[in-house]
Amino acid sequence: MAASDTIRTAGASTRERAADYLLRRHRFRLAEALPWLIAIAIFFIFPTRMTFGSQVLVMIMFALSLDLILGYAGIVTLGHAAFFGIGAYTVGLAAARLQWTEPISGLFAAASTAGLVGFITGWFLLRYRGLTLLMLTLATAILLQETGNLRSDISGGYDGLPGLAFKPLLGLFDYDLYGHTYYLYALAALAIVFYLVRRIVYSPFGQALTGIRENVRRMHAIGSPVHWRLVTVYTIAAAIAGVAGALFTQTNAYVTLTVFDFDNSAKVMVMLILGGTGRLYGAFIGATVYMVLEDYFSKLSPTFWQFGIGLMLVVAVLFAPRGILGVFENIDKYFGERKRT
Amino acid sequence: MTAALQVEGLNRTFGALPVTRDVNLTLDRGARRALIGPNGAGKTTLVNLITGALKPHSGRVVLNGEDITLLSQANRARRGLARTFQINQLFRGLTVLENLCMTIGERDGHCNNLWRSAGAKREVIDEALGHLDSLRLTDDALKLVRELPYGRQRLVEIAISLAQKPRVLLLDEPAAGVPSSESHLILDVVAALDPDIAVLIIEHDMDVVFRFAREITVLVQGAVFTQGTPEAIMNNEQVRAVYLGEDSHRGARRGGHHG
Numbered sequence: 001m002a003a004s005d006t007i008r009t010a011g012a013s014t015r016e017r018a019a020d021y022l023l024r025r026h027r028f029r030l031a032e033a034l035p036w037l038i039a040i041a042i043f044f045i046f047p048t049r050m051t052f053g054s055q056v057l058v059m060i061m062f063a064l065s066l067d068l069i070l071g072y073a074g075i076v077t078l079g080h081a082a083f084f085g086i087g088a089y090t091v092g093l094a095a096a097r098l099q100w101t102e103p104i105s106g107l108f109a110a111a112s113t114a115g116l117v118g119f120i121t122g123w124f125l126l127r128y129r130g131l132t133l134l135m136l137t138l139a140t141a142i143l144l145q146e147t148g149n150l151r152s153d154i155s156g157g158y159d160g161l162p163g164l165a166f167k168p169l170l171g172l173f174d175y176d177l178y179g180h181t182y183y184l185y186a187l188a189a190l191a192i193v194f195y196l197v198r199r200i201v202y203s204p205f206g207q208a209l210t211g212i213r214e215n216v217r218r219m220h221a222i223g224s225p226v227h228w229r230l231v232t233v234y235t236i237a238a239a240i241a242g243v244a245g246a247l248f249t250q251t252n253a254y255v256t257l258t259v260f261d262f263d264n265s266a267k268v269m270v271m272l273i274l275g276g277t278g279r280l281y282g283a284f285i286g287a288t289v290y291m292v293l294e295d296y297f298s299k300l301s302p303t304f305w306q307f308g309i310g311l312m313l314v315v316a317v318l319f320a321p322r323g324i325l326g327v328f329e330n331i332d333k334y335f336g337e338r339k340r341t
Numbered sequence: 342m343t344a345a346l347q348v349e350g351l352n353r354t355f356g357a358l359p360v361t362r363d364v365n366l367t368l369d370r371g372a373r374r375a376l377i378g379p380n381g382a383g384k385t386t387l388v389n390l391i392t393g394a395l396k397p398h399s400g401r402v403v404l405n406g407e408d409i410t411l412l413s414q415a416n417r418a419r420r421g422l423a424r425t426f427q428i429n430q431l432f433r434g435l436t437v438l439e440n441l442c443m444t445i446g447e448r449d450g451h452c453n454n455l456w457r458s459a460g461a462k463r464e465v466i467d468e469a470l471g472h473l474d475s476l477r478l479t480d481d482a483l484k485l486v487r488e489l490p491y492g493r494q495r496l497v498e499i500a501i502s503l504a505q506k507p508r509v510l511l512l513d514e515p516a517a518g519v520p521s522s523e524s525h526l527i528l529d530v531v532a533a534l535d536p537d538i539a540v541l542i543i544e545h546d547m548d549v550v551f552r553f554a555r556e557i558t559v560l561v562q563g564a565v566f567t568q569g570t571p572e573a574i575m576n577n578e579q580v581r582a583v584y585l586g587e588d589s590h591r592g593a594r595r596g597g598h599h600g
Contacts, residue, residue, distance in 0.1 A: 015470050018438050018482040022460035200455050207459045208452040211443045214432035221392065221430065222505055223418030224447045232455075 026202035035284045039187055043180070050179040054251040056291045057186040058244050061193055063272045063283035065240035068197055070269070071278030072206060073233050074213030075126070079137030080241055081264035082121075082144050083114040085257075087242030089148070089155065090114070092255040096161045097154070103166045103250050107189065110246030111239040117144075118238020119231065126230040138262065145260035160256030164249065182251045189247060193240055198280060200236065209233055213278075274316050276323025285324050343406040345370045345539035346422070346509045351390055351400035360386045361397070362564040368509060368539040375550045376543045378560035379583070384543045385427055387560065388511050392424050393417045405508065419448070423507030425498045427514045427543075433487040437478060437497055440486060441469035444504040472504045476530055492523035499530055510534070512542040516549070528553070551575075 042053055062084055069075040087110035094100035094109060125136045148155040155161070168174040173181045200206050208229055211219050219226050249255040258264070267290075275286020290309075297308035320327045346368040353361040360383045368374055376384050389395040391402055393414035401410045409417050432440050445465050446452045460466065473479045476496050481489055486497060495515065502510055515531055516524040528549055534540055544550050550557065551571050558568040559580055567577060574580055 014479050014482060015474075018470060018479075019463070019466045021436075021483055022438065022442065022466050023463070025460055026458035199458075202458045202460075203455045204446045204451040204457065204459045205453065205455040207439065207443055207446060210435065211432055211447075214434050215430050217394075217426070218430040218432065218501070219447070220394070220414040221418055221424055221426075222444045222447045222501065223415045224452065225415055229452075 032281075035281065036191065043183060043187075047180070050183040051251065052291075052295060054179055054182045054186045054247075056288055057183070057190050058247045058251065059268065059271060059287040059291055060284050061186075061190050061247065062241055062244040062268050063275070063287045064190075064194065064197055064280070065237045065244065066268050066272050067277060067280065067283050068200070068240070069233055069237040070272060071282065072201060072213065073209040073230060075230060075234065076130070076134055077137040078134050078262070078265050078269070079139070079141035080237075080268055081260050081262070082137075082141035083118055083238040083241035084245035084248070084264060084268075085141070085144060085148075085260035086114040086117055086238075087111070087245030088249040088255045088259045089245075090242065091246040092161045092164060092249045093154070095164045095166060095249075096156070101165060101167045103169055103185070106166070106250065107243050107246050110242040112242075114242020114245070115235050115239030118242075119235040122231045122234035122238070126227060126234060138265070141260050141262065141265060145257055148257045148260070155257065158257050160254055160258075162254040164253045164255070166250055166253075179251065186247050186251065189243065193243060194280075197240070200233075201280060205229070205232070210278075270313065274313070274323055276325030279323075279325050282323050282325050289324065344368060344403070345372065345405060346391070346541075347401075347403040348387075348391060349401045349403070351387070351397050351402070353386065353390055353395060353397050360563050361390060362562070364400070364560075364563075364565055366541075366558060366565070366568075368541055370508075370539055371536050372539040372541075372556065373554050374539075374541050374556045374558060375554035376541055376558050376560060377545075377547075377550060378566070382560040383563040384560055385513055386563075388424060388513050388541075388543065391511060392422060418505065421506070421508035422511075423502040423505040423509070424511040425502050425513055425515055427517055429491075429494050429498050431486045431494060431497055431501070434485060436483050436485055437473065437489070437500075438466070438469055438482040440497055440501060441472055441504050442466060444501045445469055448505055469504065472500050475503075476500050477526075492519040492526070495519050495527055496530065499527065503534075507538060509539045510541070512540065512544075514543050514545065516544070516546070 039057070043050070046053065062080075065083075066077075066080050069077065090110040090113045091106040094106060100106065121140050125133060125140070128136060149157055169181055169185055208219070208224055211224065212226055212229060216226060245259060248259065271286040271290045272283055273286070274290055275284065276282030293312055294305065294309060297305035300308070316323075322329070344367045348364055348366040351361055351364040352359070364387060376387070378384055386395065390397050393409070393412060397410065401408055403409065404417065404420055404422055407420070409420065409422075412420075432443065435443070442459070442465055443452075445468055446459070451462065451465065470479065470482065473482055476499065478493070478496055478500060481493060486494060489497070495518070499512075499515060512531065516527045519527060531542065532553060542553060544553070554571055556568065557571055557574045559566040559574065561583055566583065567574070567580060569577070
């Protein structure tokens with residue numbers, strides 16, 4: 001972005017630059033390899049922390065699914081744990097009641113059930129916006145949780161479904177005590193999901209979601225089927241949250257009704273906002289920072305660890321209102337401008 | 342010949358207040374009609390009823406012979422009914438070019454695609470740039486809308502409505518909020534619109550109305566007060582009393598200007 005660029009903005013070259021910008025925007029940049037390299041490095045550096053590592057990857061996937069609806073489409077929900085829970089219970093119940101313990105097909109089953117519930121609830125709820133939607137999504141998660149509680153003979157209630165055992169991955173890799181297999185399994189699943197989400201975000205459909213977030217009145221006026229678009233993305237996000245929930249059950253080998261907790265819905269939103277919404281990688285940074293600090297604080301003080309989380313949130317809201325990625329962007333912009341002048 | 346747009350017996354109340362009362366209005370193909378009336382006459386409400394942003398309590402809206410009264414806003418838009426807003430409704434956090442590409446994408450159904458990348462269709466980008474070229478917005482193509490001065494944003498508002506390739510275009514005070522030094526840019530664009538498009542323009546500036554319109558509808562308290570050619574409206578004593586009245590001194594002083 002030197003002065004020569006500014007001069008070239010005149011005339012026909014502006015057209016070229018403008019077209020180039022859209023043609024190139026979706027291409028992978030080198031920096032995007034960084035989170036994956038770090039994830040692989042962690043596998044070798046912290047071989048004894050793989051169970052925790054898997055949980056972080058699960059939460060990244062969960063936050064990523066929320067980013068799709070909150071960050072891109074602007075749907076504010078406090079009930080996203082509903083879909084995480086459905087995914088978690090799909091594989092949990094399948095394993096405990098039906099002896100269906102093959103892990104990968106379990107993920108697909110979880111995606112289907114969570115996606116189906118997302119489609120049905122989304123069809124009804126997405127006519128509303130703002131506080132109404134907030135309450136309705138919250139209520140959905142509570143209803144599901146209480147349904148599970150009502151039929152604790154099936155769900156195991158708040159005692160959950162303990163001691164679930166899953167078949168070896170691809171029939172080859174069994175699970176070791178330190179969860180190395182799980183970590184790589186979760187990482188592979190996250191990589192696939194991330195690729196899907198990234199495609200969607202940069203697709204014309206993804207652009208339309210951004211349009212709905214930016215100005216829904218205009219979207220109606222240019223002929224966009226807004227409700228249909230929202231239901232579609234809500235279904236996809238629900239399916240992904242379901243996969244995250246399924247991975248959660250598989251890596252922990254148990255599941256209880258607390259997966260539907262309001263805490264879980266709120267936590268994933270906090271993670272995403274902490275990292276930065278509508279940026280794909282905000283989910284990676286937010287979930288990692290939150291989980292690592294939570295882990296650290298809870299070891300530091302098993303009784304007062306939430307104080308540390310609270311303090312971190314206050315600092316984040318005061319100094320990084322657009323999330324940690326927002327801070328990086330500001331720094332980047334600052335040096336970019338200094339370089340130009 | 343079927344009219345491009347026909348409004349029949351349209352009624353709408355807000356609570357006890359009737360804001361649209363038995364409005365009949367016809368736009369022929371290529372029409373240039375101005376909708377004038379005092380503040381609160383229900384002009385914008387009428388546009389909202391025609392586009393489907395509001396539902397009428399009775400009456401019909403017919404677009405190119407098809408009854409669209411029960412269709413959603415989006416379905417009306419896809420049938421060639423476009424509008425601009427009195428207050429900008431733009432994708433402020435996106436670039437000007439993206440605003441246009443979005444419009445074209447929704448118009449042609451590209452936005453149903455979840456897999457291809459948004460920039461992959463070169464012809465969409467070229468068409469978007471073409472629209473920007475014709476409104477001299479090319480240099481702003483990569484700027485975020487919210488970084489543009491208001492007058493430029495007004496042009497983006499019009500560019501979007503043109504990118505919809507409308508057959509009927511409703512312009513709600515296109516030059517509102519624009520300093521007079523820049524408003525001529527917008528009005529030149531309005532004057533140069535494709536002659537096939539039927540245009541309804543809401544405008545307060547009588548100079549613009551008389552320059553642009555071939556027919557005028559006067560709306561007072563939600564009802565059509567009278568309609569006719571600019572000359573007939575100019576010479577209508579009642580119109581002068583209820584509407585131009587407040588301006589009649591100014592109007593008299595500038596009488597020569599209007600011809």
